[in-house]
Amino acid sequence: MSPIDLTFDDFWASVSPHHGAGLLGFSIAPEEGERFDFVRGVAVDQVSQPTDLGAFLLAPFSNRIGNAQFVFDGATVQLAANFRDEPHAIHGVAWQKPFDVTAQDAASVSLLLKHTADASWPWNIEVRARYALDSSGLKCELVVRNCDARAMPAGLGFHPYFPRARQTHLKTDADAVVANGGDMLPTGLDRGHPVLETLRHGGALTLGVDNGLSGWREPAMITWPDAGWSLAIATQPATSWAVLYTPEDSEAFCFEPVTHQTNAVNGALPSVEDNGLRVLEPGRSMTLQLLLSPSRC
16 A cells, blocks of 8 residues: 655655554655654655654554563463564564555544454454644554453554754653663663763763663653754653663664553563553553654754
8 A cells, every 4th residue: 555645734744554554754844944854754665664664653562572471361371473583572563564544634644453363462453543744743643442352451652763863862851761681671770870861951862772761751852953953752641651762873763652661561660650551441442642743943
């Protein structure tokens, strides 16, 4: 299925239904001034896997489930490992499946995935996504609904890639960095991690980070001083979890608002009262919106 381009005033976004309803880009092209990409822009023929996109969707869970296994409602659930040579299940099922378009106009598009229980997720679910441009920027809505006869654990998130230049700054606040073991699963909370102070002051990106943030307080503000643009990142409802990924060998980085701690289905970390995991009874749903709001700086 061909990409769907959205426009509103000077804003442009593009969505690929075939690639997990992921974003191919979000940018502005003012009459006076150069086009600027707020989310990494890619052509659809450059996408061979979801991680090539500008952003992809995380449902019905985010990040890793350790060794693709957990116990829920007294039964052991074994999932299929789905990413490279890792033993874990990662990012849910939506990012690797095509969606159907259910509605669209010039500035918005709605999409639907009907997932039948299988080894990647043994519950029947629906995942709905909607992207809409308006004068404030881009609103992305993600909904998961339990269509099964059994309750299930659930979580949501967004995985955007933002352009990184030498002067890119990120300002936000959080209580702690989630420390990882060698298997990339959480081992504890680091409340004195140096990246926290850098984030609070809005300094240049610290590279080589691939960690969750606990007690995140939105918004997060990305600033590209050389281009004269900033981007505020917020969610509705507000979530207190996020993931920061700043690879050293990439021209992009990720700030991912998510609803729960990595590996939440296998328990909470010490001192974490609520790891964010939710249980959806049959017929119930949960929603997360990502708000991307550009401004001049």
